[in-house]
Amino acid sequence: MFSLLVLGALLGSALASPLITPVGPMDLFKRISSGCSTSGPASCHNRTTQSNLCCFESPGGLLLQTQFWDTNPSTGPSNSWTIHGLWPDHCDLTYSENCDSTRDYTNISGLLTAQGASSTLSYMQTYWVDINGQNEQFWEHEWATHGTCYSTLEPSCLPNGSPTGAEAVAFFQTVVKLFQTLPTYTWLSSQGITPSTSATYTYSTLASALKTASGYTPALNCDGSTLDAISWYFNIKGSVIDGTFVAIDAPQSGSCPTSGISYPPKSGSATTTGGGPTGGSLPSKGTIKAIESSGSTVGGLLSAGTWSTQTLATYTFTGTTSSFTMTTSKGNCGVSSGTFSCGSGVSASTFSAVTSGSNLLVAYSGSTAFTSDAVPSGSVQETVYTGSSHAQDYTPVIVGS
Numbered sequence: 589m590f591s592l593l594v595l596g597a598l599l600g601s602a603l604a605s606p607l608i609t610p611v612g613p614m615d616l617f618k619r620i621s622s623g624c625s626t627s628g629p630a631s632c633h634n635r636t637t638q639s640n641l642c643c644f645e646s647p648g649g650l651l652l653q654t655q656f657w658d659t660n661p662s663t664g665p666s667n668s669w670t671i672h673g674l675w676p677d678h679c680d681l682t683y684s685e686n687c688d689s690t691r692d693y694t695n696i697s698g699l700l701t702a703q704g705a706s707s708t709l710s711y712m713q714t715y716w717v718d719i720n721g722q723n724e725q726f727w728e729h730e731w732a733t734h735g736t737c738y739s740t741l742e743p744s745c746l747p748n749g750s751p752t753g754a755e756a757v758a759f760f761q762t763v764v765k766l767f768q769t770l771p772t773y774t775w776l777s778s779q780g781i782t783p784s785t786s787a788t789y790t791y792s793t794l795a796s797a798l799k800t801a802s803g804y805t806p807a808l809n810c811d812g813s814t815l816d817a818i819s820w821y822f823n824i825k826g827s828v829i830d831g832t833f834v835a836i837d838a839p840q841s842g843s844c845p846t847s848g849i850s851y852p853p854k855s856g857s858a859t860t861t862g863g864g865p866t867g868g869s870l871p872s873k874g875t876i877k878a879i880e881s882s883g884s885t886v887g888g889l890l891s892a893g894t895w896s897t898q899t900l901a902t903y904t905f906t907g908t909t910s911s912f913t914m915t916t917s918k919g920n921c922g923v924s925s926g927t928f929s930c931g932s933g934v935s936a937s938t939f940s941a942v943t944s945g946s947n948l949l950v951a952y953s954g955s956t957a958f959t960s961d962a963v964p965s966g967s968v969q970e971t972v973y974t975g976s977s978h979a980q981d982y983t984p985v986i987v988g989s
């Protein structure tokens with residue numbers, strides 16, 4: 589499979605100008621590719637000045653995927669939270685808004701339809717809805733207020749010949765794709781928390797239920813003591829067009845009180861299957877290959893969790909992309925003092941998987957960076973370390989079987 593990640597990584601280093609690449613059948617004709625690598629530092633985690641802000645989000649590198657739980661009046665399906673937006677806060681929690689009024693586009697529906705994103709538009713009509721029914725104005729507001737502030741969505745970052753507004757189309761596609769991996773309703777109900785007219789919760793009960801289900805703590809916002817919004821926080825590697833979102837714990841708690849929080853039901857109907865956010869799909873079994881920052885695949889992981897070019901081991905994945913454990917024929921896989929291994933005495937660690945193009949990347953503690961001392965060849969097996977502390981960087985990619 590020739591992936592977008594590989595394409596992006598290969599071309600990002602070789603060519604200055606990005607490309608337009610065709611993707612899956614859901615998109616009517618094409619989706620922009622940024623040409624940016626996703627193997628550099630995550631936003632807000634650079635240790636040196638980044639000069640190419642088309643491929644490094646700055647200053648808005650702290651991203652919030654904000655969601656609503658609207659009950660008065662109710663909006664959206666009764667069994668799903670809805671999209672508010674994707675906001676680029678600065679790394680120090682300050683923020684910019686309304687960054688370029690020359691790009692305050694109107695007729696977002698027309699823009700999405702004209703540029704081949706009708707499937708994104710129809711998803712938005714169910715899950716990105718305004719409390720007063722003014723969806724078009726709401727989308728225009730989210731784009732103008734927040735979307736125009738992304739450095740990686742500047743028109744000069746787009747492929748040559750892109751139509752006007754292509755960066756806004758990419759923004760809406762990215763927000764929808766990210767929201768689909770953040771099923772707040774399902775995560776709460778998996779922990780026994782469903783909307784109720786009588787129950788109340790403490791902040792820590794709600795936050796820790798969501799941390800258990802998703803792997804990360806969001807910020808919770810209330811109208812008085814009624815839960816009505818949530819923010820899931822991220823940094824990003826590469827461009828908002830097609831980069832890798834790296835989940836992080838919320839750097840601040842939201843506006844809800846510490847106790848007495850209600851989570852009332854919505855009126856209206858539940859969604860039918862298939863539409864709502866699912867948390868992405870994790871195969872139950874597969875192999876893990878290693879993609880180097882050059883874009884080449886070099887072998888992958890064996891049953892002890894080492895990196896090698898020998899026949900790859902079968903890994904069993906349990907959980908969701910947001911939070912899962914892995915085992916091989918040798919035993920549990922885990923990380924201890926920065927070293928990854930699988931074996932009978934290993935206690936299982938929790939991993940997450942992030943989507944990048946058509947790849948599912950393994951992340952530990954929110955980072956997709958893994959390293960070894962050298963590139964293996966022949967029968968050599970290299971120890972796998974989490975983080976970037978050893979000489980050879982690569983990203984482990986799950987290939988379902």
Ligand SMILES: *[C@@H]1O[C@H](CO)[C@@H](O)[C@H](O)[C@H]1NC(C)=O
Nearest residue numbers: 634635636637638639641646
């Ligand atoms: C990270 O990159 C941004 C953009 O170039 C820069 O403003 C910031 O100072 C950098 N941070 C560090 C710690 O070098």
Ligand SMILES: *[C@@H]1O[C@H](CO)[C@@H](O)[C@H](O)[C@H]1NC(C)=O
Nearest residue numbers: 694695696697698699701702
């Ligand atoms: C919105 O855009 C579409 C597609 O470009 C166009 O056909 C339609 O006339 C526009 N509507 C308005 C109200 O401008």
